[in-house]
Amino acid sequence: xxxxxxxxxxxxxxxxxxxxxxxxxxxxxxxxxxxxxxxxxxxxxxxxxxxxxxxxxxxxxxxxxxxxxxxxxxxxxxxxxxxxxxxxxxxxxxxxxxxxxxxxxxxxxxxxxxxxxxxxxxxxxxxxxxxxxxxxxxxxxxxxxxxxxxxxxxxxxxxxxxxxxxxxxxxxxxxxxxxxxxxxxxxxx
Amino acid sequence: xxxxxxxxxxxxxxxxxxxxxxxxxxxxxxxxxxxxxxxxxxxxxxxxxxxxxxxxxxxxxxxxxxxxxxxxxxxxxxxxxxxxxxxxxxxxxxxxxxxxxxxxxxxxxxxxxxxxxxxxxxxxxxxxxxxxxxxxxxxxxxxxxxxxxxxxxxxxxxxxxxxxxxxxxxxxxxxxxxxxxxxxxxxxxxxxxxxxxxxxxxxxxxxxxxxxxxxxxxxxxxxxxxxxxxxxxxxxxxxxxxxxxxxxxxxxxxxxxxxxxxxxxxxxxxxxxxxxxxxxxxxxxxxxxxxxxxxxxxxxxxxxxxxxxxxxxxxxxxxxxxxxxxxxxxxxxxxxxxxxxxxxxxxxxxxxxxxxxxxxxxxxxxxxxxxxxxxxxxxxxxxxxxxxxxxxxxxxxxxxxx
Numbered sequence: 061x062x063x064x065x066x067x068x069x070x071x072x073x074x075x076x077x078x079x080x081x082x083x084x085x086x087x088x089x090x091x092x093x094x095x096x097x098x099x100x101x102x103x104x105x106x107x108x109x110x111x112x113x114x115x116x117x118x119x120x121x122x123x124x125x126x127x128x129x130x131x132x133x134x135x136x137x138x139x140x141x142x143x144x145x146x147x148x149x150x151x152x153x154x155x156x157x158x159x160x161x162x163x164x165x166x167x168x169x170x171x172x173x174x175x176x177x178x179x180x181x182x183x184x185x186x187x188x189x190x191x192x193x194x195x196x197x198x199x200x201x202x203x204x205x206x207x208x209x210x211x212x213x214x215x216x217x218x219x220x221x222x223x224x225x226x227x228x229x230x231x232x233x234x235x236x237x238x239x240x241x242x243x244x245x246x247x248x249x
Numbered sequence: 250x251x252x253x254x255x256x257x258x259x260x261x262x263x264x265x266x267x268x269x270x271x272x273x274x275x276x277x278x279x280x281x282x283x284x285x286x287x288x289x290x291x292x293x294x295x296x297x298x299x300x301x302x303x304x305x306x307x308x309x310x311x312x313x314x315x316x317x318x319x320x321x322x323x324x325x326x327x328x329x330x331x332x333x334x335x336x337x338x339x340x341x342x343x344x345x346x347x348x349x350x351x352x353x354x355x356x357x358x359x360x361x362x363x364x365x366x367x368x369x370x371x372x373x374x375x376x377x378x379x380x381x382x383x384x385x386x387x388x389x390x391x392x393x394x395x396x397x398x399x400x401x402x403x404x405x406x407x408x409x410x411x412x413x414x415x416x417x418x419x420x421x422x423x424x425x426x427x428x429x430x431x432x433x434x435x436x437x438x439x440x441x442x443x444x445x446x447x448x449x450x451x452x453x454x455x456x457x458x459x460x461x462x463x464x465x466x467x468x469x470x471x472x473x474x475x476x477x478x479x480x481x482x483x484x485x486x487x488x489x490x491x492x493x494x495x496x497x498x499x500x501x502x503x504x505x506x507x508x509x510x511x512x513x514x515x516x517x518x519x520x521x522x523x524x525x526x527x528x529x530x531x532x533x534x535x536x537x538x539x540x541x542x543x544x545x546x547x548x549x550x551x552x553x554x555x556x557x558x559x560x561x562x563x564x565x566x567x568x569x570x571x572x573x574x575x576x577x578x579x580x581x582x583x584x585x586x587x588x589x590x591x592x593x594x595x596x597x598x599x600x601x602x603x604x605x606x607x608x609x610x611x612x613x614x615x616x617x618x619x620x621x622x623x624x625x626x627x628x629x630x631x632x633x634x635x636x637x638x639x640x641x642x643x644x645x646x647x648x649x650x651x
Contacts, residue, residue: 167522
C-alpha cells in the first residue's frame, strides 16, 4: 500500500502490479490450477472461493502454520492460570477446612482448569487467526481485480503475487492461461 | 485416480493365504492359553483365580464382538464413508457372538466363585444383599444374560441377513430394513450393556454402585472395537481388495472416532472419580481407595497417562491419523490399555488394595482372544470385504480421491 504520489503516474507502466489473477468456473479447475502452480514452483499464491474447498488446502499446502502452536500456548496459559487461581483462593487466601479434605485438593481443580484451558485456547484461536491473517485489513489490492466480486458468488480465483521470485509478467500470464482459466488479468496495487 | 466400481471385492488369493496364516497363529496362541487355563483349574486347583482372570478377559472379548455391532448400527443412522469401509469387518465380528455365548458358559459355572449374592448364608447375613436378592439371584441373573445374548445375536442375524440380501438383490428393500432397526438396535445395545455391566461386574460387591458404570462400559466397548477395526483395516490394506479401497481419508475419519472415544473415556472416568472423591462417603470411597493405593495406584496413574494422556496427545496430530502404520500402532496400544483398564476395574474386587497379578491374567486373555480371533478370521473370509450394493458405495470409494 503505497501512498498516491506525484511520481505515481510517471511510473505507472513499470510499477509492479500486485499480481496476476485467473478466474475459473469450477472448483475442480481451480484446485487443478493451484496444484499445477505449486508444482511449477510458485509459492506466493492464494485462492479465493465462495465456499470452503477442502482439497484446496492440500493443493496450496496450507496445513502447516503457526496457529496450532499459538493455540497450544494459549491453552497451557489458561490451564495454568485456572489452576493457580484455585490454588491461591483455596490454599492461601481462604484456607477453609471442608470435610477434612486437604486444602490443596487438586482432583477438584480439574474442572475449572479444563474450562480455562478451553476458554483461553478458544480466544487464542480467534485472535490468532485474525492476527495471522492480518485482519482487520481495510484495503487489499485483490479487490482491484475487475470481476473479483464474483468470488463471493459463483467464480473461483487464483492469484499469483508479484513478490514470488518466479513471477514474470509475460510468462506467468501465459502459464495461467494454459490452465483453462476463463480470464487472466493483472491486479493493480 | 478414480476408484472403479468394477473392483472385485472378494477376498483375493493373497489375502486368503494371509488370513489363513493369521488364523493359525491366533489358534495356536488361543489353544496354548486355554490349555494353561484348564491346567490352572484342573491341575493346580485354583478355581477362584481361574474365574477372576477369565471374567475380565471375557469382558474384553465381549467388547470385540458386541462393540462392532454398535458401530454397524450407528453407521446406518449417520452415514459416512467410514461406516461403509468397516461394515463387513463389523458384520463378521457380530457373527462371532455364538462363540462368545459358548465362552460365557464358564462364567455361569463360576458364579459361586465370583459373586457374593450366590451364597444364601452370605445373603442372609448382609442386609443390603438381602434387599438385592429379588434382582440378584441365579434365575433372574441367567434370564437377563439370556436376554442380552438373545438380543445381540438377533441383531447380528438381522443385519447380516439383510446385508446378504442387499449384496444379491440391491439396496431397494434391504437397506431400508437395516436403517429401520438401527435406531432401536442402538437403544437396545446401550441398555443391555448398562445392565450387563451391573450384573457381571458391579454385583461383585454388594455395597458400591455408580450411575456412570454402564456408560463406562459402553465407551469401553466402543473404543476397544474401533481400535480393533483400525488395526484390522491396516492389516487388510496390504492386499487386494482393500488396497484399492482404503485411502488416508478413511483412516483419518476412523482415527478421529478413536480420538473422540479416548476423550469420552477420560471424561466418564474422571466424572465418576470426582463425584465419589468429593462425596467421600464410607460406602463409595473404598472402591477408589483400593484402586489408588499400593500397587494399584501405579496402575491407576498408568491409566491416566497411557489410556488417556499419551493417545490423546498422539491422536491430536492430523498427520498421524493419516499415517496408517502409525495409527495402527496407537490402536494396538489402546487395545492393550483397554485390557489394563478392565484388569484394574475387576481384580481389586477380590483382593482389595493388595496388588495381585497371576499368570492366569496373561493366559486368560491370550486364550480367549486367540480363539476369538481365529473364529473371526473364518467369518471375515466368507463374504466380500465391501458391501456390493451399498447406496453410498461410490461416495465411500471416492473418499479422499479426485
